[in-house]
Amino acid sequence: MDLRRRWPILDELCECAAGFPDMEIWAFGSMLRSERPRDLDVLIIYSCREDVAGIRKMGFWELSLPPVEIIAMTRDEEYHYDFIKITNARRLIPA
DSSP states (O other), X not given: OOHHHHSHHXXXXXXXXXXXXXXXXXXXXXXXXXXSOSSEEEEXXXXXXXXXXXXXXXXXXXXXXXXXXXXEEEXXXXXXXXHHHHHTOEEEEOO
């Protein structure tokens, strides 16, 4: 399933994030398992905190249906929690 095509808001988020160096966007949660998830869970891996603030300001992610729920972690935090592996996240960008 192409998540970015299924939910255009994810494509918009990925397009915005593509302008920030060293940013990765990962999908996880119920959107990977259900045709009708309650929300779209997104992990942002970042190296610069200001970039995450910039992404949050660029769109109305929480107003979409289903709403986009963003979790942001540095690479070290993700490594520490092993978040991607534990949640079986799927990378959206860079592809």
